[in-house]
Amino acid sequence: MNELHDPAEFRTRLRGWLDANDLTPPDDHSLAAQMRQFARVQRALYDADWSRYGWPEHAGGLGGPDMLRAIVGEEVVGRRLAEPGPYSMLEVLAPTMIDYASPELAAEMVPKLLSGEEQWCQGFSEPGSGSDLASLSTRATPRGDQWVINGQKVWTSFAQYSHRAILLTRTGDPGTPNHQxxxxxxxxVDTPGISVRPLHTMHGVDEFCEVYFDDVVVDGSRMLGKPGDGWQLAMDLLPYERSTCFWQRIAYLYARFDALVAAAKRQGAAVDQDLGAVYLALHTLRCRSRATQHRLAAGHRLGPDTSIDKVLLAGAEQLLYDTARDLLPGVVELEDDPWRTEYLYSRAATIYGGTAEVQRNIIARRLLDLGKE
Structure with missing residues (x-):
């Protein structure tokens, strides 16, 4: 066994490498700078092989348990070398390509994502199909060996910086059940007929985009799986979103918690109870996420139980930034400060990735068997 396949040894050596290699981001908080920094970090990690561990060899990886990928993400995001948003696309979309693309396409494309050469995005949500993904209307129509796509996606993160997109479309006869x-x-993304328009949100960062498809021609070899496999692909994507991606975001929230403690101390605030509640929420979330991560690593199929992880994440994130607003008077309301941007973004924590209401309904109906009412 490769000794670097042991998570403890892997973490120790990775930390030593990160300590010895300066990947400090520039003092530029713009989204464009964040994307450049993410690509820079990924290039360095890939060239040193760290970002290849935990990925299968047939897709350009070096093998080893999936847990190694979580360790890389935790260390990189926890040190604030890269932001969790761009990093999440890596962990969600690369496994999807490996599982559903042809082996040849996965072997060609996945290394481009792992190395930072390319950025990808996820075209799922639509203006009329948010939580009800099965009702999406973007249509792909067969034309010989090709497909012609028409429709619109929205809330597509980082589309303006992306080279490729994993896109869900509607195919089949009108009478085909939605999920099939x-x-x-x-x-x-540079295919003729694709237009990308960033959306300016209240937190001042144009992370989300509208993407329009007007007679976009895609070769049949770019289909992921078979016709009708899209719903299962979306369901298989969720375990990665709510395991390794959450683990990275938790590392980020812990880093911001440490920064809040330091800022509160400088102001001489009496904060024991307030910060204690935040720490408890973060620790509860981390314990739950750790169990989820280990279940995934053991080969268990994750299901509706990950809605618990989502509810805990949203609650902890909003509590952290509510506490920052209370302990740092005026920073959120009056100053052009990262705390302001992050506070505003945290308001969406109960919306993105499945609303809190939907998640609680899933928990009630599918885990607690409480029925529809």
């Missing part, structure tokens, strides 16, 4: 009529494609 969804097909996924791997689309080049």
């Amino acid at each position: 009529a969804i097909t996924a494609f791997f689309v080049d």
Whole structure:
């Protein structure tokens, strides 16, 4: 066994490498700078092989348990070398390509994402299909060996910086049941007919985009899986979103918690009870996420139980930033400060990735068997 496949040894050596290699981000908080920094970090990690561990060899990786990927993400995001948003696309979309693309396409494309050469995005949500993903209307129509795509996506993170997109479309006859009529494609964002328009949100960062598809021609070899596999692809994506991606975001929230403690001390605030509640929420979330991460590593199939992780994450994130607003008077309301941007973004924690209401309904109906009412 490769000794670097042991998580403890892997973490120790990775920390030593990160200590010895300066990947400090520039003093530029713009989204464009964050994306450049993410690509820079990924290039360095890939060239040193760290970001190849935990990925299968047939897709350009070096093998080893999936847990190694979580360790890399935790160390990189926890040190604030890269932001969790761009990093999440890596962990969600690369496994999807490995599982659903042809072996040849996965072997060609996945290393481009792992190395920071490319950025990808996820075209799922639509203006009329948010939580009800099965009702999406973007349509792919067959034309010989190709497909022609028309429709619109929205809330597509980082589309303006992306080279490729994993896209869900509607295929099949009009009478086909919704879940069986969804097909996924791997689309080049510079294909003629694709238009990207960033959305300016209240937190002042144009992370989300509208993406329009007007007679976009995609080769049939870019289909992921078979016609009708799109719904299962979306369901298989969730375990990665709510395990390794959450683990990275938790590391980020802990880093911000430490920064809040330091800022509160400088102001001489009496904060024991307030910060204690935040720490308890973060620790509860981390314990739950650790158990989820180990279940995934053991080969267990994750299901509706990950809705618990989502509810805990949203609650902990909002509590952290509510506490920052209370302990740092005026920073959120009056100053152009990262705390302001992050506070505003945290308001969406109970919306993105499945609303809190939907998650609690899933917990009630599918885990507690409480029925529909």
